[in-house]
Amino acid sequence: MGKILGIDLGTTNSAMAVMEGGEPRILENAEGNRTTPSVVAVSKTGERLTGVLAKRQSITNPKNTVFSVKRLIGRKFSDQEVQRDKNWMPYEILEGEHGGVQVRMGDPSTDPSAVSLGTNRSGQARSHTPEEISAFILAKLKSDAEAKLGEKIEEAVITVPAYFDDSQRQATKNAGEIAGLKVRRILNEPTAAALAYGLNKHKNEQIVVYDFGGGTFDISVLEVGDDVVEVKATGGDTHLGGDDFDKKIIEFLVDEYRKQEGVDISKDPLALQRLKEAAERAKHELSVAVDTEINLPYITSDSTGPKHFLMKMTRAKLESLVKEYIEHSIELTRETVTAPAPKGAGFDLKEIDEVILVGGQTRMPAIQEAVKNLFGKEPHKGINPDEVVAVGAAVQAGILQGDVKDILLLDVTPLTLAIETLGGVATPMIPKNTTVPTSKTQVFSTAADNQTSVEVHVLQGERPMAADNRTLARFMLEGIPPSPRGVPQVEVVFDIDANGILSVTAKDKASGKSQSVRIEASTSLSKEEIEKLKKEAAEHASEDASRRELAETRNQAEQTIYLAEKAVKDAGDKIGEDVRSAVSAKIEALKKVKDEGGLEEVKSALAELSAEIQKIGQTMYNKKDDAGNPESADHPKPD
Amino acid sequence: MDEDKKEGTDAANDAPPEEISEIEKCRKERDEYLAGWQRARADFLNYKKEEMQRLAEIAKYQTEDMVKEFIGVLDNFDLALAALSESKKAPTSGEAGAGVPTPKAVGTEKGIYMIRAQMEDALRKRGLTRIPVGPGDKFDPALQEAISEEESDEPPGTVAEEMKAGYKLFDKVIRPARVKISKGPSENTQNTNNK
Numbered sequence: 001m002g003k004i005l006g007i008d009l010g011t012t013n014s015a016m017a018v019m020e021g022g023e024p025r026i027l028e029n030a031e032g033n034r035t036t037p038s039v040v041a042v043s044k045t046g047e048r049l050t051g052v053l054a055k056r057q058s059i060t061n062p063k064n065t066v067f068s069v070k071r072l073i074g075r076k077f078s079d080q081e082v083q084r085d086k087n088w089m090p091y092e093i094l095e096g097e098h099g100g101v102q103v104r105m106g107d108p109s110t111d112p113s114a115v116s117l118g119t120n121r122s123g124q125a126r127s128h129t130p131e132e133i134s135a136f137i138l139a140k141l142k143s144d145a146e147a148k149l150g151e152k153i154e155e156a157v158i159t160v161p162a163y164f165d166d167s168q169r170q171a172t173k174n175a176g177e178i179a180g181l182k183v184r185r186i187l188n189e190p191t192a193a194a195l196a197y198g199l200n201k202h203k204n205e206q207i208v209v210y211d212f213g214g215g216t217f218d219i220s221v222l223e224v225g226d227d228v229v230e231v232k233a234t235g236g237d238t239h240l241g242g243d244d245f246d247k248k249i250i251e252f253l254v255d256e257y258r259k260q261e262g263v264d265i266s267k268d269p270l271a272l273q274r275l276k277e278a279a280e281r282a283k284h285e286l287s288v289a290v291d292t293e294i295n296l297p298y299i300t301s302d303s304t305g306p307k308h309f310l311m312k313m314t315r316a317k318l319e320s321l322v323k324e325y326i327e328h329s330i331e332l333t334r335e336t337v338t339a340p341a342p343k344g345a346g347f348d349l350k351e352i353d354e355v356i357l358v359g360g361q362t363r364m365p366a367i368q369e370a371v372k373n374l375f376g377k378e379p380h381k382g383i384n385p386d387e388v389v390a391v392g393a394a395v396q397a398g399i400l401q402g403d404v405k406d407i408l409l410l411d412v413t414p415l416t417l418a419i420e421t422l423g424g425v426a427t428p429m430i431p432k433n434t435t436v437p438t439s440k441t442q443v444f445s446t447a448a449d450n451q452t453s454v455e456v457h458v459l460q461g462e463r464p465m466a467a468d469n470r471t472l473a474r475f476m477l478e479g480i481p482p483s484p485r486g487v488p489q490v491e492v493v494f495d496i497d498a499n500g501i502l503s504v505t506a507k508d509k510a511s512g513k514s515q516s517v518r519i520e521a522s523t524s525l526s527k528e529e530i531e532k533l534k535k536e537a538a539e540h541a542s543e544d545a546s547r548r549e550l551a552e553t554r555n556q557a558e559q560t561i562y563l564a565e566k567a568v569k570d571a572g573d574k575i576g577e578d579v580r581s582a583v584s585a586k587i588e589a590l591k592k593v594k595d596e597g598g599l600e601e602v603k604s605a606l607a608e609l610s611a612e613i614q615k616i617g618q619t620m621y622n623k624k625d626d627a628g629n630p631e632s633a634d635h636p637k638p639d
Numbered sequence: 640m641d642e643d644k645k646e647g648t649d650a651a652n653d654a655p656p657e658e659i660s661e662i663e664k665c666r667k668e669r670d671e672y673l674a675g676w677q678r679a680r681a682d683f684l685n686y687k688k689e690e691m692q693r694l695a696e697i698a699k700y701q702t703e704d705m706v707k708e709f710i711g712v713l714d715n716f717d718l719a720l721a722a723l724s725e726s727k728k729a730p731t732s733g734e735a736g737a738g739v740p741t742p743k744a745v746g747t748e749k750g751i752y753m754i755r756a757q758m759e760d761a762l763r764k765r766g767l768t769r770i771p772v773g774p775g776d777k778f779d780p781a782l783q784e785a786i787s788e789e790e791s792d793e794p795p796g797t798v799a800e801e802m803k804a805g806y807k808l809f810d811k812v813i814r815p816a817r818v819k820i821s822k823g824p825s826e827n828t829q830n831t832n833n834k
């Protein structure tokens with residue numbers, strides 16, 4: 001069976017995703033982009049264009065470029081919305097059969113150059129239903145997905161706003177069928193977002209989806225019951241979006257420039273185009289930085305010469321420009337959640353369990369903050385807000401095609417599993433969030449000469465020091481043949497099966513002796529316990545890091561002392577008493593501070609000893625040079 | 640051997656029906672699990688292959704964002720050079736030899752031109768190429784974006800003028816060339832030509 005394509009058929013942009021290896025994946029279109037403009041056109045030469053190609057010729061061909069057709073699909077010509085949109089849309093909207101809507105596109109009578117060129121091809125001069133226009137977009141997505149995946153796509157899940165009525169849903173389904181897709185499900189956009197975050201598994205929860213897109217603002221209140229997601233209320237503003245933010249910024253910039261330079265750049269199309277791009281970039285940058293610079297050299301010129309545009313913009317300024325829009329969206333949200341039915345869901349704001357952010361504009365920190373303040377909880381925003389609906393559509397597709405079977409839902413390790421090593425350090429073996437079953441092998445050695453046993457201390461937790469983590473098991477591996485430190489090879493294997501049972505085995509490679517332990521409860525912590533442990537780890541991150549550095553420095557000190565003592569012993573009488581006693585003094589000094597001293601103390605004693613040891617080698621080489629010049633390779637000793 | 644086999648079969652046949660159904664169930668489960676395991680294994684191998692391709696693709700286009708920012712700088716160099724050559728044309732009032740650029744101005748212009756070339760060259764080494772476009776070319780929305788329409792001597796529907804250079808990073812158009820589209824010659828010109 002082929003894959004089912006998940007499609008977010010948006011007002012401004014569309015996106016698509018499929019399930020792959022049990023995970024949703026956004027598919028790029030033929031142009032290499034993750035979203036496709038929902039625009040269709042018939043070019044002046046009679047070619048039909050879809051997506052970004054249609055958009056690129058829209059300015060010079062506005063009458064034959066259809067965008068935002070989602071605002072018309074499944075509606076009656078007499079609908080208030082259609083009548084309102086008709087006034088500002090540059091393409092022609094007509095009354096079709098049975099009071100429906102039709103749009104005119106590619107009609108040569110509206111394009112004198114086409115007539116003069118005699119390109120009145122068949123199929124050009126006609127009106128299209130919004131379904132047909134949407135079908136062109138869907139067909140492009142379908143063929144781009146097929147090219148990307150190398151397989152035929154015959155079925156799809158398509159999303160629609162929660163407020164779409166039966167007629168709009170049916171029309172969207174028809175669009176899919178016209179495009180050659182069997183529409184397996186028409187899915188609500190907010191439900192798709194909830195699916196993307198896996199919230200459909202939460203029972204009896206109230207979810208609010210705050211969707212601030214490029215051109216529309218939708219708010220939905222969902223209730224998750226037994227495997228059913230019910231839409232309790234919808235609201236929003238179909239003519240409020242991120243584009244309004246851009247317009248506000250441009251207006252502000254034009255105004256400021258007029259004040260500063262006395263030049264009105266709004267009349268210059270090229271300057272305006274550059275300003276528009278700069279405004280969009282500034283908006284994006286201010287989501288991550290607190291200020292940005294708008295730098296447009298040679299924006300225009302007058303009698304005095306070229307003029308430049310250089311202005312700093314702060315996040316606070318941007319927020320003050322669009323404050324009214326954000327407040328309006330929050331007011332609409334409050335109303336949709338709290339107003340009694342049928343206007344709203346009739347919930348208390350406190351009753352809302354989860355909040356999801358959808359739409360590119362929700363990247364703005366001020367919006368995230370406003371939503372968080374309204375509900376008193378952190379909204380979900382981990383998945384790219386431009387893609388979350390398509391991701392959810394793919395998840396639904398996966399459920400339909402049977403990818404997301406419970407039996408195949410593999411668990412992950414909630415916390416890191418580690419082993420204690422020299423100096424009380426917790427050395428991770430299996431990091432948190434590793435999918436099980438899994439296994440990890442690492443070879444360890446001894447810390448002291450002639451050590452015949454090692455202790456295996458199995459730990460769970462995120463802290464870098466063993467003592468701060470939870471002990472899962474402790475056992476000894478005995479019978480290691482006596483040898484210098486670092487020589488024995490003890491292989492430690494951590495293995496977790498699909499049921500979360502951890503087996504730890506330690507084996508001495510030389511003697512073949514092994515010891516193991518089985519821990520049943522390695523993943524059985526409660527959600528609260530896991531969160532508590534993770535929180536602790538985050539809180540102690542910096543102090544833990546310094547403790548770990550101290551432990552590692554001490555380990556290094558130990559190792560250096562060992563090396564120094566060995567070097568002195570090996571050198572024997574090749575070094576003078578002065579060097580020997582100097583090194584010994586430094587060894588003693590380091591020994592004194594290594595266990596009790598602070599990090600800086602140990603570090604400096606360690607550095608001093610390291611410097612001193614080098615003198616051993618130096619002395620030996622010097623001696624060798626003095627005595628052994630004739631033996632050097634350049635001058636072979638005559639027999 | 641044959642006897643053994645026969646005995647085995649008989650034994651299975653003799654088994655009580657519930658045991659047979661149990662065996663059947665186990666066989667079915669075994670087949671299902673084996674198939675699931677094989678599928679998972681194959682999925683993983685395929686995933687690995689695709690991931691390698693994807694990584695290669697990511698590595699190829701990892702500089703895209705940075706290159707895009709530098710394209711903006713190239714644009715501004717173009718504007719600076721255009722402004723410089725414009726200022727050379729303008730007569731400097733009151734000076735002897737008005738309109739003739741000083742050697743200093745020529746040197747400055749050449750210097751800026753060389754810096755621009757240096758930067759474009761550095762970007763070219765990272766896969767950037769300029770999309771060629773000129774007046775009279777057929778408008779191609781795959782490579783160009785129309786920003787306005789005006790009367791010109793070029794045939795209607797073709798490119799009248801390139802306003803901003805377009806660029807490709809390897810095979811991907813990272814910015815289409817911004818062009819003015821020709822409406823054809825103005826009626827006045829046409830009439831004059833016809834006469």
